[in-house]
Every structure is written in C-alpha cells, then in structure tokens.
Amino acid sequence: MNRILLGIILALYSIGTLHAEDGDAELANRARGASAMSIQLMAADLLDELVYSWTKNPPLGMKARVALMGVSVPVGLNAQLASLLETHVTQLMIKNPQSGIIPVYCAACVAVTTYSVRDKTIIARGGEIPEISQTLKNQAAFALYIDIEGQGSQLVLRSYIVSLNDHSIVYARSLATDSSQPPSLRHAVNLVSADDARREYLAILEGRKRLSLSLGIRTSVIQTSSAVVLTPPFVWATLGFETFANHRKKWLADFQFGVASLKGDHNAWQLSSRLYRHLMLEQMDLIAPDVYIYAGPAYWEINGPGTALFKDDAKLTPGDIAANLGGREYKPKAHITAFSLGLEARLADFMRMGLYVEHFTNQNQNANLKANIHSYGIELGVVL
C-alpha cells in the first residue's frame, strides 16, 4: 500500500515537473493577454482624447481626406492589437466629422510599392514615395501616422499628419497616460473630454440617492409552538428611497413601503428601513456582485385568513390554521413589528438575492408562537 502511495506521489511530482515549463509559458501567455487588454483600453482612451482635441481644434483647419497609415503598437504586442486600434480610431473619425478629417481607405498609400526609373529603384509605401503619392491625390490628401508605445509607467501616443502634396508634416501631437489612470471608456459618438467622462463615470459610481422599486418573491419559515410552518412564496413589491451614507458606498440606508399578497391567505403592507454595510468594498466594481449585510426595523399590517397565527387571543392547532386558510368569512388583521438581520447580494445593481432572519418583537405573548420567535426566509428580486 505504501509503495502504491509512494508511486502515485512520485508520478504526480514527475508530471508536475514535466509540465512546469508549460505552466510558466501558459502563465506568461495569460499575463500577455491581460496586459494587451489593459493596453487596448488605455490606447483607446488616448485615441479618444486625440480625436476629441481634433473636434475642438481641427488639425487641418478644413475638411480633408486623410488616409490612416496604420497604428503602431508597443514593441512586444502583436498586429491584432493594431487592427483593433485602427478600427477604433477609424470609427472615431467617422462618428466625429467635426474634426474635419474624412477617413479614406487608400490601399495604394499603405501598400509597399516599388518605384523604378533609370537610375534608381525605391521600395516604400506608396504614400511615402513622392512620385507615387502625386498620383493618389484623388484618393487622399493627407496621411495620418499613429504610434503607441509603453515607456516606464506611461503609455505614450504620438501622431502626425503628412501632406501628400509636398510631404511636409503639417500636424503633430503627443499624448500620454499612466498606469494608475483608469481609462475613461468614452462613447465614440459626441466625444466628451476626459474630465467630463470621468465625472459621468463617478456620477454612475457614486449615484447616491435613488428611488428603488423592488419586485420579488419572499418566503419565510415560521416556528410555531407546535410545528414549523413554511409560508408559500408570495409576491412582494416595494417602492422606496435609498441613499448611500458616504460617497464610497460603504453604508446604504433605505426606506421602503411595500405590499405583499398571497391569494386566499393574506394581503399585507409594510413600512421598513434597513441599514446596509458593504462587505467587500475593495473588490467593488460594476460587474462583480455587491454583498451587503443589513439590519433594520419593519412594521407589517396583515389582513386575511393567514393572519390568524399572529392573533394571540386563541391558541390554534395546525388543523385550525389550515381551516382558517380556507375560510372566506374569517378575515382577521394583525400588526407585526419585527427586526431583520440579513445578507444580500446585488448583481449589477439590478438583481438582488437575500437571506434574512426576522425577530417578531411584538409577538412574545403570542400563545401560538414560540417565545423569541424568529422567521427565516429568502428574498429574490430586481431593483428597477
């Protein structure tokens, strides 16, 4: 037995050793992918800023046909990134005609071409050979060059525009961003400045006060003095107001008016307030679920046969409770005050799922319920 175990351990160790190099390569490949994604967003942000500056101050002072001579990406990253960025900058130029730049596709400008006369042969891109570019005037008047490079903690964009008429550089601009600046992720249409984009982004992140309409399903487990009652899931809707107590969204307070209904059992309305505390603030973003712990008081007024349990004037058996559920004439009303403690996860600030325990504070004298009665339940809903 020991030999078998030893054999398995050695085999696993050997496999691990043999694949260690592959594992390193895989890790490096993943790191490269993550880095390329981050560079793509940062570079797109720089391109946004470049074209935004053109919309405010057109670089050519007039409308002109401009051929994009390609986007050069940082040394070590591949042409796939270049094509993504070329697509992005072309889209920006199309969507922002106020820049004065009319993007054109000029294959002869970009393609490597051979030009020969009696005493010389030139191999270069068409737009860079004066004798050839002269013949391309009906296609493009200017050529745009964009270069992006990582230098230390900075990503630098350099761009210049060349006149295809006299080959002079008529415009040049460099921009830089650094690794600590999150990209603004601007819309291509009606570009806004980085500051405005930042403000919009923060407004979304910080959106402190809002009305909330929650629709969902709620169910509870209530322990009576003689049995455990599982309430059937019932529709639950609340309308309320919630506000973050500080701009970092650590604390959230809400005030809700709600209605709930279960056909044949009860109709209810509720007033409640909860104080939420974000549990994983450091990991907070717009994609990962936000997890809160909450506590707060609630007041319920319940009408209908299902309320009988909460009336303390007579001790009911499970049979009585069942009989009451079917009784159309018997419609008692109960007032319940409770204190809730719960855990809630919100996904994309839209879907919510919660687990709670509720302590009924005014039911201690209720002969039908256990002393220190608690109700346990789940809530599923959406915040509109």
Add this chain to the structure above:
Amino acid sequence: MNALLVLVALFVYLTAPSKDHVRSGIDLADRGRIDCRLSAADGRKTVHGSGYHEDIDIDYHSNDSAVSCQSLVLAAIHRPLATELTLNRLDSFAQRVRASIDQHFAQRVQLWTVSVFHSDDGLRSKILTAVKVELAERKLPLAQQSPQNRILSAEVSSLPDTCRQLDFKDRSTGYLLIIETDSEASALRAAACTAEGWMWL
C-alpha cells in the same frame, strides 16, 4: 451570551475604519517591475489617492520625502533590456536633439528631414516617430523622409563623407540623422547634415 458576543464582534468589524484607502505594500511578484520617483515634499498639503479615493489628506513636514511608484505599463511583457532602455530614454533624447537644433541652427534650416539608422527595425520606426513628433510639435519645419536621397541609404560609417559630397542646391534644407552608436548600451547619437557640413549634435 454567545449571541451578544457575535453582535459585538460584528459591530466592531462593521464600524472599524476602512483600510482600503491605504495603499498596500508593493508585491513585486504580482506587479512585476515598478517605476518609482523620489521627490522631497516641501511642507505642502498633499492629497493622495486616485479619483475614487480622494478623502485622504496628508500633511508632509519639510524634511519628508515621497516615493511615488507605479507599475510599468507593460510589466507583463518581457522585452529585451536594450529595447526598454531605448524606449524609456526616447523623450529625453528627442528633447535634447530639438534643443541642439535650436541652439546650432536656429532659423537657418527651413526644412529638416529625419532619418534613423538602427539595427532593430521596430525600434527604428519608434525613434523616428518620437523625434519627428518632438520637432513638429515645437513648430520646426519637417518633411517626411524621401527614400531616394543618397544620404538616407548610405552606410553608417560613410555618412560623414556622404554628407560632405552632397550637393545642397537648396541651402535651407538639412538632414537630421539618428544613429545607433552602441547596440548593447542602447546609445543613440544625433548628427546634422546641412549645407555647412556634418555636425555631431
């Protein structure tokens, strides 16, 4: 009693000051290499934190220093040291070249053509673009290099001689040549070829 202890522990946890505004120690394994700058603070009140966390103010005393570190933008990409050195020095090199041109040629040259002689073709185009943009941003008149000129296709060792043999019909034009002088040390040097002859900058 137990419930009370749990509640107290929960209360202490929830109301404890958040530490997420404090920068964590730099984990070199996670972050790869970092780019740090040291600066002496002069007693000014400095606001720390990114756009998200602007709630921390720190008063520095006059004898304090601040080290500001940021992760390299391409920390996960392995590039040869010579490449990194060349690229990281690009801005300062281009600025020095521009300052030299301003100093030595002022307005005498009305149109510059820039060319780079480098063993690495990828770096060659990076250097070329950086120098061109630096000069053009400072309004120095610049032409896109025309590939048929003799000096732009000469051997590096013969550049000075080729320059002296050039016939400058237009004396207001000049060639700015960036030459890799030591590939291991990533050393670049600039030279100007004008009607006045060859000059190392």
